[in-house]
Amino acid sequence: MSSDEERSIRKQRIVLARRVRAFGWGGLGIILLLGVYALLSSEQSANSRGNFPPLNEVWTEFLGNSPYYVSNAGWTALAAFLGLLLGASFGLLMGLVAGISNRAYLLLTPLAVWLKATPIIALSPFFALFLVGKETGLAAVSAAAICFFPVYVNVSFGLRGKSSPELEYVLSLRPSNVEVLKLIQFPRAIGYAIAGLRTASTLAVVGATVGEFMGASQGVGILVINAQHQSAVSKLLVAILIAGLIGVSFYVATAAVGHVVTKRYFPSVASDLGSA
Amino acid sequence: MLELKSAQVLLSDGLALTPKLSVDLCPGTVVGLIGPNGCGKSLLTRAVLGVLLPRHQFTVTGRVTVEPGLDIGYVPQQTGLLAWRRVESNILLPARFHRQNGTLDLGRLYAAFNLAPRKDDLPHQLSGGYQVRTAICRALATKPGLLVLDEPTRELDEMARSALITELRAARERGAGVWVVSHEIPFVVAVADFCVILSSPQAVPKVISKGEQRWTDEGLSTIVIGTLMEERVTDTPAAGSHVE
Numbered sequence: 001m002s003s004d005e006e007r008s009i010r011k012q013r014i015v016l017a018r019r020v021r022a023f024g025w026g027g028l029g030i031i032l033l034l035g036v037y038a039l040l041s042s043e044q045s046a047n048s049r050g051n052f053p054p055l056n057e058v059w060t061e062f063l064g065n066s067p068y069y070v071s072n073a074g075w076t077a078l079a080a081f082l083g084l085l086l087g088a089s090f091g092l093l094m095g096l097v098a099g100i101s102n103r104a105y106l107l108l109t110p111l112a113v114w115l116k117a118t119p120i121i122a123l124s125p126f127f128a129l130f131l132v133g134k135e136t137g138l139a140a141v142s143a144a145a146i147c148f149f150p151v152y153v154n155v156s157f158g159l160r161g162k163s164s165p166e167l168e169y170v171l172s173l174r175p176s177n178v179e180v181l182k183l184i185q186f187p188r189a190i191g192y193a194i195a196g197l198r199t200a201s202t203l204a205v206v207g208a209t210v211g212e213f214m215g216a217s218q219g220v221g222i223l224v225i226n227a228q229h230q231s232a233v234s235k236l237l238v239a240i241l242i243a244g245l246i247g248v249s250f251y252v253a254t255a256a257v258g259h260v261v262t263k264r265y266f267p268s269v270a271s272d273l274g275s276a
Numbered sequence: 277m278l279e280l281k282s283a284q285v286l287l288s289d290g291l292a293l294t295p296k297l298s299v300d301l302c303p304g305t306v307v308g309l310i311g312p313n314g315c316g317k318s319l320l321t322r323a324v325l326g327v328l329l330p331r332h333q334f335t336v337t338g339r340v341t342v343e344p345g346l347d348i349g350y351v352p353q354q355t356g357l358l359a360w361r362r363v364e365s366n367i368l369l370p371a372r373f374h375r376q377n378g379t380l381d382l383g384r385l386y387a388a389f390n391l392a393p394r395k396d397d398l399p400h401q402l403s404g405g406y407q408v409r410t411a412i413c414r415a416l417a418t419k420p421g422l423l424v425l426d427e428p429t430r431e432l433d434e435m436a437r438s439a440l441i442t443e444l445r446a447a448r449e450r451g452a453g454v455w456v457v458s459h460e461i462p463f464v465v466a467v468a469d470f471c472v473i474l475s476s477p478q479a480v481p482k483v484i485s486k487g488e489q490r491w492t493d494e495g496l497s498t499i500v501i502g503t504l505m506e507e508r509v510t511d512t513p514a515a516g517s518h519v520e
């Protein structure tokens with residue numbers, strides 16, 4: 001075996017060990033959380049307050065009605081995905097414009113901050129006025145509204161990055177603005193854009209769920225409302241777990257896609273993001 | 277090819293950061309800028325290139341004239357390698373912007389700076405010395421008409437320093453102008469035709485030419501130390517220098 005092959009195998013082992021360690025710690029966190037819940041659950045059954053149904057009751061509730069829960073989860077996932085796509089695309093586009101033009105940055109940033117600072121639960125009824133009868137559309141627009149900001153801010157910040165030796169060098173070649181964008185600004189913004197997308201991916205589920213509160217007939221938002229009306233804590237917990245699972249799946253998928261893209265085109269950025 | 281007339285870098289509020297400098301760099305000439313830390317060598321170098329960033333913080337007074345259309349090979353103090361490009365891709369970058377003076381002879385440069393085994397690495401995988409070697413090869417690759425090197429010998433071992441001296445002499449032979457900033461007086465003595473010794477922004481830069489009695493390692497060191505002691509304050513423009 002050549003020394004290069006040995007080096008490559010050693011490198012793969014290190015990467016694998018890092019991943020196992022990361023998942024190990026993550027798994028430990030979940031086990032600890034479940035342990036604390038089990039403890040609270042056993043405590044409350046002694047006092048018979050009923051706010052923490054045993055874990056097996058929650059599991060039974062899910063298994064007993066799994067097609068119903070899966071179907072609702074699917075609706076929310078679809079709305080969140082569409083919202084993420086819409087919000088992230090818009091955020092990327094506006095971030096690009098703001099990153100290139102200082103005037104556009106000054107014009108757009110207060111609007112973006114205003115959109116972010118307004119609670120999505122206050123905005124959703126407004127969107128509902130224009131999307132009567134379009135349940136998925138309303139949830140997707142709510143998700144898009146909440147996904148826009150992190151992507152916009154990160155992309156514009158990445159593009160507007162301050163002076164650096166790389167920029168200084170490239171400017172010494174007397175490039176056009178487009179070349180500066182291609183050679184420096186765009187690669188430098190990639191890491192920021194992916195970080196923004198990761199944040200947006202989890203927020204998309206929040207936006208979609210809140211959008212469903214405004215008159216949808218399906219989705220995790222409806223599961224939450226129904227569980228609340230029935231005072232069914234097990235159902236509520238299943239809904240919460242489903243929402244969390246969708247968010248985590250979105251996050252993992254976004255991180256994986258981001259990693260693949262950067263590893264292919266910007267390997268040094270990928271190595272920076274790898275630890276995250 | 278490069279002319280500075282009372283060129284000075286100031287902060288936008290008017291505070292002088294460098295002395296006023298007048299230099300006329302002719303083809304086939306090497307100028308060395310030496311002086312203590314903070315005397316403005318790198319600022320003047322970036323003013324020559326027009327890359328003082330952020331632009332709103334600096335003002336350049338006097339005149340800096342670079343021959344139009346002249347290709348410039350630049351080694352920044354902090355290398356300025358693009359972290360997302362591999363070594364060879366970094367070295368080939370100026371070829372997209374510069375006119376080609378003959379074919380790119382990367383093999384010779386790789387051999388001189390021992391870069392062939394590292395050409396597919398990313399900059400962060402290189403040691404500091406190899407990063408500087410890469411930046412030097414990038415500046416030399418297209419055989420530009422003007423070479424601007426800001427402390428190119430830091431982190432270089434003897435072999436690479438010797439290769440750099442050979443390359444700079446070759447550049448001078450083919451008629452390139454070379455502007456080199458360094459703290460290493462022996463290196464400046466080895467490559468330069470004249471040197472400018474900077475001290476404080478108020479002091480007049482001293483110009484010492486090859487052939488003068490003081491043109492030795494010891495002679496220049498004595499002058500550099502002497503300028504630090506003088507603390508001379510003046511508002512008059514620096515004495516110009518012209519070396520054929």
